[in-house]
Amino acid sequence: MTNKPVKLPEAGQWPDKVAPWALLAGIVLSTLGFLMAFLYAGPVNGAAVDGVELIGGQMVANKLLLSQKIFYFHMPVALVSFCALAFACYYSVRFLATKNQRFDTCAKVCMEISLVFVICTMITGDLWERFEWGVWWTWEPRLTTYLILMLIVIAYFVLRNAIDEPERCGVYAAVIAIIAMVDVPICFMITRLIPSSVHPVVLREGGMSGDMGMTVAVCLAGLLLVGFALYRFRFRQVRLQERLQALKDEVEVLEERR
Amino acid sequence: MNPVLADIYSTVIPSMPFIIAAYALMWAVLLIYVFVSISGLKKTEKQIAVLEEAVAELKAE
Numbered sequence: 001m002t003n004k005p006v007k008l009p010e011a012g013q014w015p016d017k018v019a020p021w022a023l024l025a026g027i028v029l030s031t032l033g034f035l036m037a038f039l040y041a042g043p044v045n046g047a048a049v050d051g052v053e054l055i056g057g058q059m060v061a062n063k064l065l066l067s068q069k070i071f072y073f074h075m076p077v078a079l080v081s082f083c084a085l086a087f088a089c090y091y092s093v094r095f096l097a098t099k100n101q102r103f104d105t106c107a108k109v110c111m112e113i114s115l116v117f118v119i120c121t122m123i124t125g126d127l128w129e130r131f132e133w134g135v136w137w138t139w140e141p142r143l144t145t146y147l148i149l150m151l152i153v154i155a156y157f158v159l160r161n162a163i164d165e166p167e168r169c170g171v172y173a174a175v176i177a178i179i180a181m182v183d184v185p186i187c188f189m190i191t192r193l194i195p196s197s198v199h200p201v202v203l204r205e206g207g208m209s210g211d212m213g214m215t216v217a218v219c220l221a222g223l224l225l226v227g228f229a230l231y232r233f234r235f236r237q238v239r240l241q242e243r244l245q246a247l248k249d250e251v252e253v254l255e256e257r258r
Numbered sequence: 259m260n261p262v263l264a265d266i267y268s269t270v271i272p273s274m275p276f277i278i279a280a281y282a283l284m285w286a287v288l289l290i291y292v293f294v295s296i297s298g299l300k301k302t303e304k305q306i307a308v309l310e311e312a313v314a315e316l317k318a319e
Contacts, residue, residue: 051261053260055266063267063269064267064269066273067269069277116288119287124281127279131273131276233292233296237295237298240306243306247313250313251309255316
């Protein structure tokens with residue numbers, strides 16, 4: 001038996017020191033975004049009413065849609081889920097190129113973060129849809145492509161749990177992560193490719209006003225920071241678990257030698 | 259209430275449960291994930307500290 005020391009998976013790089021501060025900043029910004037959504041961003045007009053009223057110094061002739069306030073977090077969580085998937089794809093490609101287990105761990109954690117934000121997108125979107133469209137689900141192009149995306153992300157974890165051999169599991173999972181990424185631009189562009197889609201397209205419909213854009217930007221910045229912090233917490237935990245396993249192996253070897 | 263104003267605000271109250279539920283559930287999902295991640299991290303760190311001590315003792319023998 002050789003005396004070669006066991007190489008332990010590292011954990012605790014500089015981003016781990018930044019992560020708690022990123023989480024704090026993310027919480028502050030998303031709380032600020034929440035307040036801006038209700039107190040700063042103006043209400044969106046719905047259907048016209050029979051008459052005009054002066055409200056807050058403005059003539060209003062339409063129904064005020066409070067349900068639109070869901071949008072200020074719905075779009076940012078969807079964008080964060082896309083962002084996490086892009087990183088998962090990047091790490092998967094790196095894993096396929098190098099077979100370095102660290103990249104597989106990075107991709108797995110990115111997919112987890114993506115799943116969390118996909119669930120948030122589905123919850124916010126579904127509740128908005130239930131109120132505005134009167135149904136819990138409709139086979140509309142954006143919703144359908146996003147559902148497919150969610151199923152691919154779930155399939156990624158089902159596959160990971162089904163294969164025991166780490167390298168083979170990593171390779172198959174990496175392919176699934178790349179396939180999920182292929183669905184991202186399709187999902188993003190589908191409302192532009194199929195104009196009959198009932199899902200709102202903000203940029204096609206004249207863009208957002210300054211107050212709306214600012215609110216979305218603050219929410220997006222906050223949620224990106226929260227996403228980054230969650231990634232680092234989870235990544236550190238997974239790497240420490242791998243380190244724990246390596247230490248257990250080392251203890252076994254040392255006990256055998258006694 | 260003025261009927262025009264009533265019409266303008268007609269969707270505000272009915273939409274409230276959906277808005278509250280959307281924000282509450284979204285934050286619940288994020289908080290659960292934060293809680294699970296941090297508690298798992300702390301548990302693993304404790305286990306590592308115990309094992310590292312054991313490895314050091316075994317190496318010293």
